[in-house]
Amino acid sequence: MNREARVAHSRKSNSDLLAHYTQMQRVRTFEDRVGELYLRGGSAGSMLHLSIGEESAAVGVSAAMRAGDTFTTHHRGHGIFLARGADPNRMMAEIGGKETGYCRGKGGSMHIADMSLGHLGANAIVGGGIPAVVGAAMVAKRRKTGAVSIAFFGDGAMQQGILYESMNMAALWDLPAVFVCINNQWGMGTRIDQATKATRLHERAKVFGLNAETVDGLDVLDVAEAAARIVDGARTGTPGFLAVDCYRFFGHGRKDKSPYRSPEEEAEGRAKDPVLYARQMLRDSGMPLTELDAIDAEISAEMDATIDFTMQSAEPANDTMFRDVFAPDQPEPEPVRTRLDRVLARE
Amino acid sequence: MNREARVAHSRKSNSDLLAHYTQMQRVRTFEDRVGELYLRGGSAGSMLHLSIGEESAAVGVSAAMRAGDTFTTHHRGHGIFLARGADPNRMMAEIGGKETGYCRGKGGSMHIADMSLGHLGANAIVGGGIPAVVGAAMVAKRRKTGAVSIAFFGDGAMQQGILYESMNMAALWDLPAVFVCINNQWGMGTRIDQATKATRLHERAKVFGLNAETVDGLDVLDVAEAAARIVDGARTGTPGFLAVDCYRFFGHGRKDKSPYRSPEEEAEGRAKDPVLYARQMLRDSGMPLTELDAIDAEISAEMDATIDFTMQSAEPANDTMFRDVFAPDQPEPEPVRTRLDRVLARE
Amino acid sequence: MPKLAYRDALKQALVDAMREDPDIFIIGEEVGRYGGAYGVTKGLIEEFGAERLVDTPISEPAIIGTAVGAAMAGMRPVAELMYVDFIGMTMDQLCNQAAKIRYMFGGQIGVPMVLRTQGGTGRSAGAQHSQSLEAYVMHTPGLRLAMPGTVYDAYHLLRQALLQPDPVVFIEHKSLYAMTEEVDLSVPPPAWGKAVVRREGRDMVIVTYSRQVHHVMQAAETLSQAGIEVTVIDLRTLNPLDFETIRAEVEKVGRAMVVSEGAMTAGVAAELAARITEECFDYLEDPVVRVAGEDIPISVSVELEKNSVPGPALIEDTVRRMVA
Amino acid sequence: MPKLAYRDALKQALVDAMREDPDIFIIGEEVGRYGGAYGVTKGLIEEFGAERLVDTPISEPAIIGTAVGAAMAGMRPVAELMYVDFIGMTMDQLCNQAAKIRYMFGGQIGVPMVLRTQGGTGRSAGAQHSQSLEAYVMHTPGLRLAMPGTVYDAYHLLRQALLQPDPVVFIEHKSLYAMTEEVDLSVPPPAWGKAVVRREGRDMVIVTYSRQVHHVMQAAETLSQAGIEVTVIDLRTLNPLDFETIRAEVEKVGRAMVVSEGAMTAGVAAELAARITEECFDYLEDPVVRVAGEDIPISVSVELEKNSVPGPALIEDTVRRMVA
């Protein structure tokens, strides 16, 4: 769409756009605070991956999802989880490794999940969470729940074989499964065209029999539309694939200064800012800046609170260490110390 | 090509066709004898996979290969190895688990190899031998040997993720690698369309950036032509993929009676007999039947001898058991009995 | 009492469990139409249909991953790996995902799946189809591990595995499928995780599992004729490990040996020997001796294959020398 | 003497080896332009170029498979797995292919590749990035296994690994990269496969490797101040395993403990304890005690992570109680 058509259109779908903007701004602000937590030494985990620049993928696809849908994410999944309704306090606390976190501080940023929101888990293995959606989609289909299951992953995972096995199964069995590749152009220090010659990513899914598209992530409305097509298609039995083109604004991890890419490239990439773009669309369509500022301020306060919540939360107690290896009704694994006590007691 | 054009053509390339026929007939006859060895209880290994019906793939692709080229095969690889010049005696002896075999009786039918002929090994893991050709092709490219490396595998392996990882790397690095899928329509009891919706197999390779074709395996000359295109392309830097359509005439293993497919289907499949077809082409182009019969008889005698060779060969000596776990200059792993002798000697 | 084959006991367990629990389904290569490479699921598709006997493409990593997802979504998959030798393709999904999900996610959810597979030697199937890889599984926190050695256990351990809240790796032995026994399946089984003392003796405790139970029992018979009486413990499950039964027997007898088909170094036998030594040291007259698979790949040659793993003769001989 | 970091010693080994042997090349994710996730290969691409520092897509199974093929074709690849935790995706290529090729093919060819990777805890990297999975490797016939604990060994073991005719899995420890030592690399190293006695004492032999060498040495210092003297054996390689050094020390001292960061059950500590017991039983006053990782996944929480694996306090305390 050209700019004029877009303004007209966004006026029409102004309320959608506002909702998307709000979600995207929440994601962006949350990610800012995560970085802050990290710098304050409050985050557990040496690895922390921010999704700044990718907000439209999280929010646009999420808009096509319903309660009951399930999903898995990769290691850069804060935005998706938030867009699906996560409590930012519990998220931040989990990232901080606190007992008030979603996973009681055991998982951290890369292993966060919430069954009640259909989040079957983030994953620190590139591609590791992909096949689970085939299983979840199979269950949804069999139980006729009408739910879809969506795997979110990065462009790097396009080179993991398990993706093709999973897409093939989804197609073969007509499952309500969707594969969403958040193509931020980089996998650590490897640009997508340094990882593959087949950079038209959706073609790879199409050849396996999936509905497949690529969408530019600049405009969240475009993403939402494409996602609606793909997700609705999956709901009615044709699994789908969506590549969302965007840019990883910062380093791979919080400390990575991306020396492997040029300032020019970064400037160009960051110019494609879906949050700013939505803000401008809203303004262009007549929304007063003061209103937008008010929204931002509210979000800022909400996210500030997550840091306090986290800093005030307790570390998990040491005796939780042996819990949840197996189900609660099962004996816990015997601690090494207990074993040693018994062995050494003989003397 | 229609029949007339084909006859004209085969007359032209009569000498090629005769050579191909001879090779295919050798493969077929060898496979017959393998079955015999098995029934006589002379084969080691409960698993024995015959390539009857697939001879044109082995011979046609082999014709495009040169000395110095390397290859790996799947579990149904006797034909390819023979076509590349294997000594049928040593092959049969290996299948019989004898010390005169290619691998001194340790490998058997599914783990046969010959470095001097570029055979980097058959594999009992579906897809297991595929990535090795990426490595071998990388070495060929770096050393500028002009060699290609070819992975042979079945249609079942098209659903193994490692194939896509390997093809992607070959494309990315412009390697002289070729992926040959011998599509005999079945993987054990699973017809190709029960394993995937994407039955136009070469499309999957094309999307990753490979030269890719499918060829009907009925006419070995067609296979040889297509293989020449694909293999030559790889030699000059564009990796390739070739699917050869054929039919697995018999069961998956020697004992499998294929109850999962209809007699009609089998009859139709076996009607596409590349050996018979080549024979008819030769006859149609004026070759006297007596000459063909003489060739067949010679082959028959050659292959009969492999059984005698095998039956007369010795089993590997028990002390070879610990040999070749590590290089010859390394100590062998200590046998359990030696350990026990030492431990029990204390008393 | 009726005679039943190990293979058929497994099938019966699947049938009975699937009738009771509509959430159980089987997923793997050739499990449906073909009936399983070793015939265990033959005929099941007729009763349960293709929805519950899901024939898959040859995509081991995704088979296990699909089962993980289905288990998280509330069903109870039985994922079949045709040979345990293929576990190497799936260990990320098995060990990084299935085994850790409950823990990483703070106990929110479990992965109640069974991974059915088979291993071991005896069919001259070569280096990539004859391994005993249970040590990988036993070493991985979060996985249960059952290895039935008898027809009765084939049935009951599989039934019990299908009630577990956590992932169970269930490894059958390829050389036992055709073995028949007279069994009364209606006899209530020992609790999940309990070992069984198959024979009692005063001279030696032998701890083992899976097919080696038979090799040990055969050696025990012969030894008995020579006046040497051994206790034979069949572990049945390696996780949970019933160490209390081992302890009780070893403390009575004062001498122990462990027998495993897996490669000796860093294998199951090492764990059992180390554990027995730690816990029963003052009762031991001799070191716990390991009889296990050689630290070599398995040859396709029938003789070399046989000599790569423990057999009754080696077991018998070792006991004699220890007891002497 | 110059101070050198573990990370830089590894780099130096790669540089020196690559200068000598043009067939060596490095292949893996982020090894070239990025310089390795832990900076080990930083700058190498400038000297050796992209042909010898092959940055790959994220395709672990094919990375290992490619290395296997390149090794068979006559070069000497150093395949890098960014975390040993990813080994689960590659175990088919590693254990069914690399480890068995020489054997299956009757000795025709070997697979002289090095798989460089790193493991262990200490960076709060969570359950899928903190494991110590060396037991899988040690259990697999056909693989060599080196685990350097010192800067000197980081250099020399890697140099030696790059001369081996067979596949070597080389596992670094993520918590050691920044560690510096004063070393003279020109001192000739012990032969490949030899353990080193880092300290000698009369009260206890502690057998360990990799980072736990430092925990043990630290405990040994403290114990020494209390008059307890321990012998510390750093295995350096787990395959080959230098049992003769262990035997000699244990026979002198009569008491042994093994320390490993890997999960205890069916882990490396089990193998070492079993082996020592078997071979040195009559010299042992007490059972060989295992101090090892808990049988649980690793938490991201810093405290829980630390408490999941052995540390100096636990080691010291255990020795005290044993010696008391």
Ligand SMILES: Cc1ncc(C[n+]2csc(CCOP(=O)(O)OP(=O)(O)O)c2C)c(N)n1
């Ligand atoms: C199996 C596996 N291989 C490698 C890594 C290390 N790693 C973590 S993230 C990453 C890059 C992933 O790139 P992409 O999929 O594009 O996701 P992004 O980081 O861009 O969101 C790599 C190589 C890993 N965690 N898991």
Ligand SMILES: Cc1ncc(C[n+]2csc(CCOP(=O)(O)OP(=O)(O)O)c2C)c(N)n1
């Ligand atoms: C990784 C792996 N999975 C499963 C098997 C069991 N298996 C052996 S051959 C085969 C079918 C292979 O079909 P295809 O690739 O088409 O080869 P074909 O037998 O038709 O030549 C299967 C499933 C195996 N050997 N390896």
Ligand SMILES: [Mg+2]
């Ligand atoms: Mg990316």
Ligand SMILES: [Mg+2]
């Ligand atoms: Mg086939």
